[in-house]
Amino acid sequence: MKKEITYKDIPLFANIKEMDLNQLFTCLRSYKQKYKRGENIIMEQDNVQYIGVVLSGMVHMLKDDIWGNQTLLGFMEPGELIGESFAVRRSTESYVRFQAVKDSEIIFLAASSIIHNCPRQCGFHAQITQNMFQLMGEKTVQLMEKIEVSSKSSLRDKILAYLSLMSQKQNSRYIESPLTRTELAEYLCANRSAMTRELAAMKEEGILDYDKNTYNLKK
Incomplete structure (x- = not known):
């Protein structure tokens, strides 16, 4: 808190x-x-x-x-x-x-x-x-x-660009996002379901882990 x-x-x-x-x-x-x-x-x-x-x-x-x-x-x-x-x-x-x-x-x-x-x-x-x-x-x-993130060509790149910025600001690979999952999709100009699927795919590939609004960048 x-x-x-x-x-x-x-x-x-x-x-x-x-x-x-x-x-x-x-x-x-x-x-x-x-x-x-x-x-x-x-x-x-x-x-x-x-x-x-x-x-x-x-x-x-x-x-x-x-x-x-x-x-x-x-x-x-x-x-x-x-x-x-x-x-x-x-x-x-x-x-x-x-x-x-x-x-x-x-x-x-x-x-x-x-x-x-x-x-x-x-x-x-x-x-x-x-x-x-x-x-x-x-x-x-x-x-x-915001322009840097939204200008990425793929949804995966947009997600990773956002998480990279948060990681740099928080000086940690364990990130607490101020945005909910719905808000993050809106910030990325993305469909929430598509973003959720992309996050699940990156988790399966070992790129990151997540729980609600916290993310752990592994690679």
């Missing part, structure tokens, strides 16, 4: 003194909101004025096509940002949908108060701006990882 995250664990607030947080939240016009599993947080075409930080739960970034099919573009766990790429654009209209896939709590911070000069000249303002752009760079890398 994951440890509950605190504000000092959140990368957006790195190098900001705990005593300054209350002033920061006032300056950035913050508010918290809880969402039930399956509830939408930001809809496509919403104007995004606030940057969200996931405090608990998990959020999926989804793209829906005109036929109602959805593609899982990314997932955000506690400490990660949602909506920041849209909130800092000239046009703040969201291109995607953000949905809570577990009961979640989000703290929202006014984007304009982060990216513009602070009239109060708060000491932490330059730091949180620096932190935000660092995190936006990391989000870009995550989307590149």
Whole structure:
């Protein structure tokens, strides 16, 4: 079970003194909101004025096509940002949908108060701006990882590319995936039954072993 995250664990607030947080939240016009599993947080075409930080739960970034099919573009766990790429654009209209896939709590911070000069000249303002752009760079890398995985020519290669990325991030061949089997199939843009068959074939060949959302890479 994951440890509950605190504000000092959140990368957006790195190098900001705990005593300054209350002033920061006032300056950035913050508010918290809880969402039930399956509830939408930001809809496509919403104007995004606030940057969200996931405090608990998990959020999926989804793209829906005109036929109602959805593609899982990314997932955000506690400490990660949602909506920041849209909130800092000239046009703040969201291109995607953000949905809570577990009961979640989000703290929202006014984007304009982060990216513009602070009239109060708060000491932490330059730091949180620096932190935000660092995190936006990391989000870009995550989307590149998604492209890397989904661009593989075969389903087996997509599965192995995803597991390889998780292995590198967790520094272990024993991997705990944050995605359920259904969510993983959606992330890979694959049929769940076909993915299950491919996993079973790789297990039989001794390439990997698995149990629910844990995987052990053997080769």
